[in-house]
Amino acid sequence: YHFVGKDITRFHCVIWPAMLMAAGLPVTHTVFGHGFLLTKGEKMSKSKGNGMKPADLVKIFGVDAYRYYFMSDVQFGHDGNISMERMVQVYNADLANTWGNLCSRVFNMTKKYFDGKVPEVPADAAARVANPMLPIAEGLYAKYDACLGQVDFTGAAAAVQELAGRVNLYVEESAPWNLAKKEETAGDLAAVIYNSLEAIRIIALYMAPFMPNTSAEVFSRLGLGKIAACTDIEAATKWGQLPAGNAVTVGDPLFPRLNMDEIDLDAE
Structure with missing residues (x-):
């Protein structure tokens, strides 16, 4: 090109x-x-x-959110009508509410329910607990690769956000806070948390071209090596590669919400 x-x-x-x-x-x-x-x-x-x-x-x-906005909301190849209001809207919707919130809530629940370690999932729970993210994750590489091959950065970002949105919904549907109340559902709780953490690992890999610093931070919080070492994204995003027992760090919010009324561009 x-x-x-x-x-x-x-x-x-x-x-x-x-x-x-x-x-x-x-x-x-x-x-x-x-x-x-x-x-x-x-x-x-x-x-x-x-x-x-x-x-x-x-x-x-921040650098990563700046990059993400222009890659996701401005269709490459066309004129892009940008505004501060729209940037804040995309930042809060895609990054603060979806991607950042997902990492925060799942990392916090891992700390609360499993002492900050990736849980080991019992075989019976793995077979019993539904995983609606799996088909999305398995089909993501084909969509992502096709979009990038056509210089469609917006489409690639949207495909990744589809998975992030589904994981957030999965957490709500599974209600791990209720599973944690009963000893007999401890295995199911482990499966839900593991599935959520593994989806986060995969999303971080696909988000890396857009937000390299954030993805590196997520990898670090998952107790994984340097994300730059994952040169074969198709192989690296196969489901089930997050090691049980890895230490998970909560850390500060990745994308604190922004209030348009509090932004003074002239002052910056």
């Missing part, structure tokens, strides 16, 4: 390939013209004074 702005495609699609061929150099297979970032329907420019500085946004959202 050769990425260019959509307003300079003539040079890069005609003149530049001709120059490469004349020099006996290889020509790119695909020229991809990306769109413009717009604010209130207008292209950002210095003369209009409607620009948004990346450094200012990073101070508010």
Whole structure:
């Protein structure tokens, strides 16, 4: 792929390939013209004074959330109409409420019910307790790979969020806080917590290209090695690779909620 702005495609699609061929150099297979970032329907420019500085946004959202927003909410290849309100909305919905909240609640329950260790699941409980995340996780690589092959970052991020949303729903449906009240459902509790932790491990791997620092932190809290060592994502995301007995760390919230009323971009 050769990425260019959509307003300079003539040079890069005609003149530049001709120059490469004349020099006996290889020509790119695909020229991809990306769109413009717009604010209130207008292209950002210095003369209009409607620009948004990346450094200012990073101070508010952090590097990973900044990256995630532009990869997930702005369809690559099209013009993207961005606003602070929309950034906060996506941050709170996808990261604070879904991904960050999932990690926080499952890590806390692991600490509370299993002394901060990945539980060992009894064979009978593993066979008895439903795992609705498994088919989603097993089909995720094909969706994710196809999206990235088509430079559809938004589609890839949405596919991962589908799994994250299903795990949150799974926790609500399974109600581990009720299972913990009875000794006879201890095995079921272990299965629910293990399934949730394993789904988090898999989500972290798929989120790594978007949010490398956050995924590395999640891996660390799961007691795993460096996430950068997982070079074969298809193999690394096979279900059931989280070792029982791993120490799980709760840590601070990954994405504290933001209040639009408390953000002062000018002050940043």
